Amino acid sequence: MTSSSSFNSDTPIQQQLPSPTQLLSDTCAVGYIRVSTEKQTVGAGTVRQREAIEAYARAANVKIIEFFEESHSATDGTPLLERPEFAKAVEMALRCDCPIFIEKFDRLSRNPALHAEWRRTSRVRIVAVCEEDLFETPGERARIAAAGVDADAKAAGQAAAYAKMRAEGRPLGNPNPSPIAHQKSAEIRRHFARVRHLKIVDVLDELGHDLPRPDLVRALNERGIRTGTGKPWTSGLLAPDYWKAIEILKARVEASEAKNDQDEADRVEMEKDPRFAMF
Structure with a gap:
């Protein structure tokens, strides 16, 4: 050692x-x-x-x-x-x-x-x-950090470009997207929405599941967690994602309770075996 x-x-x-x-x-x-x-x-x-x-x-x-x-x-x-x-x-x-x-x-x-x-x-x-990654070198860590900064800058640039297009009344996106591209785009949006919901769950785990929504808004903004469009949170913007996060928390609690019930049922079943007390 x-x-x-x-x-x-x-x-x-x-x-x-x-x-x-x-x-x-x-x-x-x-x-x-x-x-x-x-x-x-x-x-x-x-x-x-x-x-x-x-x-x-x-x-x-x-x-x-x-x-x-x-x-x-x-x-x-x-x-x-x-x-x-x-x-x-x-x-x-x-x-x-x-x-x-x-x-x-x-x-x-x-x-x-x-x-x-x-x-x-x-x-x-x-x-x-x-x-900590057992197989990462310090150089790889540095590249990952730099890539994160680049990704954030790219996202901010895209958001600014889209805002300008909206202000000018120009349409956004491909006017004739293929069905496959549309499906892929929807999958990507669902993925990032799930990531966003899990981040909200983490904050609720940390600060309490009954945390008032204004306090949650403040905590998310302080941690640099942003909305799906890269904006700071407000109570209005948070509402849909908040309820999705609550659904995740409820599902976790139900899964935990179901596991405990199954464990108890398994234990009761084992005790019925006459050989149980021999081990």
């Missing part, structure tokens, strides 16, 4: 980043799950985080020793080690000489100063499993 790497501001960043080989050589890790409010500790947010961490651990052949969960705001400046469950996770990681797995870096904190302080002073390595 490799020792947990410490981050030092005097060391080149390339030398501070864990290499794919180093990550693959770790045989165990500690899982840490954080939500913002107490009511979210029984919601889909904790389930999503746990499933992401476990999926990553299986792919990396890493055993999760134990999970630690707690509710705590991600935006305040409270030192990380003052969170009781995170402090326990750090203690176990130090004792086992292993990293801590989290879903995303904002599960640790949204306070940049806390991230900087942790990298500078801690011997425990944090791995954000949804932001």
Whole structure:
């Protein structure tokens, strides 16, 4: 097992980043799950985080020793080690000489100063499993980031061009689209709508499923999540996507309840077997 790497501001960043080989050589890790409010500790947010961490651990052949969960705001400046469950996770990681797995870096904190302080002073390595790719090099990460910026700029340019055409009264799109092209366009729109709805679901998982819509509008805009046309959200624009997100949440709850019911039915059926108590 490799020792947990410490981050030092005097060391080149390339030398501070864990290499794919180093990550693959770790045989165990500690899982840490954080939500913002107490009511979210029984919601889909904790389930999503746990499933992401476990999926990553299986792919990396890493055993999760134990999970630690707690509710705590991600935006305040409270030192990380003052969170009781995170402090326990750090203690176990130090004792086992292993990293801590989290879903995303904002599960640790949204306070940049806390991230900087942790990298500078801690011997425990944090791995954000949804932001880490075992087979990506730093150069590939840079190209992906640059491609994202280019895509955003292209989308903004297209939106400006369409707005100009509308202002001039010019028709948009192909006046004689083929049926295949029309079908493909509809599939693409449905795909991006689904992505948008899932982003709204993520925010509701984080801030609470009963979050008032004006607060949800503000949270989406603060995170840079935009409407299907690239505009900031308003309550009116949010309404259709909001109800789609609520449908997704309801479907998840129903699926979870159905699974629990099936598990209970399976357990009852197994107990009927006279050999059940022998094992």
